[in-house]
Amino acid sequence: MTGGPPVDAADAVDVVVIGAGLAGLTAATELAATGRQVQVVEALDRVGGRTASHHRYGQALDAGGSYLGVRHLRVRELAARFGLALTPTAAPGANLYDLGAGLLRSDAGRPAFNALAVGDALDRLDDLAATVPPADPATAEHAAEWDQLTVAAWAHRELRHPDARLLVDLLVRQMLAADPADVSLLHLLFYLASGGGVHYLTAFAGGAQQDRFVGGAHQLAERMAAALTRPVRHGAEVTDLYAVPSAGRPGARPGHGPVRVVGPGLSVLGTHVVVAVPPGPANRIRLHLPSVHRPAQPARTRGATVKLHLIYERPFWREAGLSGWVTARTGPLRYVVDDSAGRDGLGVLVGFVTGPDASRYAAGSGAARRVALLDRLAGWFGPTARQPLAVLERDWQAESTVEGCYAAVPEPGWWTAAGPPWPTTAADGPVRWAGTERCAQFYGHLEGAVRSGQETARRIIAADPVRAPAAQ
Ligand SMILES: Cc1cc2nc3c(=O)[nH]c(=O)nc-3n(C[C@H](O)[C@H](O)[C@H](O)COP(=O)(O)OP(=O)(O)OC[C@H]3O[C@@H](n4cnc5c(N)ncnc54)[C@H](O)[C@@H]3O)c2cc1C
Structure with missing residues (x-):
């Protein structure tokens, strides 16, 4: 099925990333670094998703994800890259x-x-x-x-x-x-x-709760978002994904036509789409794409x-x-x-x-x-x-944009009925799912979100390696 409201040519990009949590912003950062045009769309008026802070008495207090451990190497690397300091929790x-x-x-x-x-x-x-x-x-x-x-x-x-x-x-x-x-x-x-x-x-010491961010975990998402050339579009809750016929488009592959990403007041076209939202809200996004199958995700x-x-x-x-x-x-x-x-x-x-x-x-x-x-x-x-x-x-x-914290916990019987919620083969369509619940390593952690974002970016680059690095 194809359709959805018309899209402005300025809103046609290489990759649309849905969700400005750590997974979405990590994917966007990696893809933008290759010269791809990347548009992040986010339902809320802030970035960070399950990382968020209260600001009181001159302090930022982590209302969501906070601690990271000695093995959370990708988050540590990103923290260093974006100039964020860590402090021990002990x-x-x-x-x-x-x-x-x-x-x-x-x-x-x-x-x-x-x-x-x-x-x-x-x-x-x-x-x-x-x-x-x-x-x-x-x-x-x-x-x-x-x-x-x-x-x-x-x-x-x-x-x-x-x-x-x-x-x-x-x-x-x-x-x-x-x-x-x-x-x-x-x-x-x-x-x-x-x-x-x-x-x-x-x-705590030596374990998964060893450190937290000085100034709040939300800053990592904020800094990644600020470094993107295209600003994150806020208030953009995605409700539908539509197939757009690719016939006649140079280099188009069957089933790999662009996808129209739609929500109230939103219509953006992406050659690739990354759905970096938790399983509950992801289940509510309607798919009108015959070649795309929703991955296994817990209903509840x-x-x-x-x-x-x-x-x-x-x-x-x-x-x-x-x-x-x-x-x-x-x-x-x-x-x-x-x-x-x-x-x-x-x-x-x-x-x-x-x-x-x-x-x-x-x-x-x-x-x-x-x-x-x-x-x-x-x-x-x-x-x-x-x-x-x-x-x-x-x-x-x-929070309707989350449903289930710290991360999704599926009902008994789900794993054996559904199979893993991450890609198990190299085959990919134009829509990919990312997020901490899409990562076999450090599932439910900040580290899982970042790894999933990186892996999703890697798969898009591998599927479509034509872009030369360029200043975006
Ligand atoms: C209270 C709490 C404590 C935690 N403590 C820790 C901890 O100490 N250490 C740790 O490692 N992890 C912790 N976690 C888990 C960690 O925060 C998450 O694993 C991680 O932040 C998830 O990132 P994500 O990008 O996968 O998803 P999210 O952060 O949930 O990002 C998804 C984004 O998608 C947006 N979105 C949703 N639906 C739509 C839509 N339809 N259209 C557009 N945008 C949409 C959301 O608004 C959100 O910004 C904690 C979580 C909570 C809630």
């Missing part, structure tokens, strides 16, 4: 555990969990993850069974010690922002294999997050020898970390409300929510916790 002091038997302060000598049971559970997860090929999880020997088995059911069946079961429960809620009863064992194992293993993924995702910031005059918990880190057995707030480092004396605690807790939390009244939140923090850190300068919330479930 906060010295004792951690607090609120696991149902009173508040436990855990210094090195007082582990909160049974070390043997917990160590064994983590090792088992890493051993099982090592049998899942991230490039195609459905080909793992036990994929069929593990895709139907939820993590909660697996933990109940396999882990004897209650501490081990509790740890796995907390881990899934924290790492995937989902309830372990909603997540298949196969998805968890894929996520671990993709991201470098459970020990790496959960660690299980991840949900409200990310909170509590700003204080000073990191007062450090005076009591506390690191600011809390893990709690019951919600809504189960995880707190200290984000104060390098913030000119301000104390900043970051809290995560995840999975079904996030929906319940967001549905409550603002005033009641705040009282309950401060009560909880006061129980952990004392009465000073009741006096923040500001409490900031970002409910990512409410």
